[in-house]
Amino acid sequence: TFPKKVQEVVKEKIYKSNVILHLNEEVKEIKDTQLITKKGLTLDYDLILWAGGPVSNQMYKDAGMSVDEKGYMVVNQFLQNIDFEYIFGAGDCISIQNFSQMKKVGVYAIKEAPYLWRNILNYFYCKSLESYTPQNEFLLIISLGNQKGILSYKKFVLNGSLAWKLKNYIDKGFMKKFNSEF
Incomplete structure (x- = not known):
């Protein structure tokens, strides 16, 4: 679901790294050093990096909770x-009413976390809950290794060391904040 330019840069980086990329393969079986697809293709491997994306959990439906068309637990504006x-709930396990088309990216989980925490506490103390409204646009930065990255915001894309430096700065700042709160 990433912007096309981001996909192109990441794929190019993967191919230049001599990594063999198989897209949209359905796996039938994995043996010692072989993977067999449902189409009958046998792939020898040293290492598999399985990037399947987020998947909902059947437990929500089994527990009698409303789920969206992909099986994610449905929450209201108070999470x-x-x-x-x-x-x-928050993060990749949920679908927010009226915002069901939100992408499953970490920025939402990070932004939801304080609301989730305060609303759980407020619920137990019988206080008003805080409404969460997801942002429409978000900054996406992916590390590409070797202190390089790709940054995407709206239609703007930046590829290189500056993107990685910004990601590193943001991530370190986030971790410092997290550590100081506990």
Whole structure:
């Protein structure tokens, strides 16, 4: 779901690294050093990096919770399950009512975390819950290794060391904040 330019840069980086990329393969079986696809293709490997993307968990539906068309737990604007008010969720496991087309990217989980925490506490103390509204646009930065990265914001794409430096700065700042709170 990343912008086309980002996909192109990442694929080019992978191919230049002598990594063999197989897209949209369905796996039938994995043996010692072989992977067999449902199409019957046998692939020898030293290392598999399985990038399947986020997947919902059947437990939400099994527990009687409302789920979206992909099986993610549906929550309201307070990150509260729409069927059971005492269950909350955030990040890739949820779909927010009226925002079901949100991409599964970490920035949402990070932004939701403080709301989730405060709303859980407020629920137990019978206080008003805070409404969370996801942002429409977000900064995406992917590390490409060797202190290089790719940055995407709206239609702007930046590829190189400056993108990585910004990601490193943001990530270190986030970790410092996280560590100081506990």
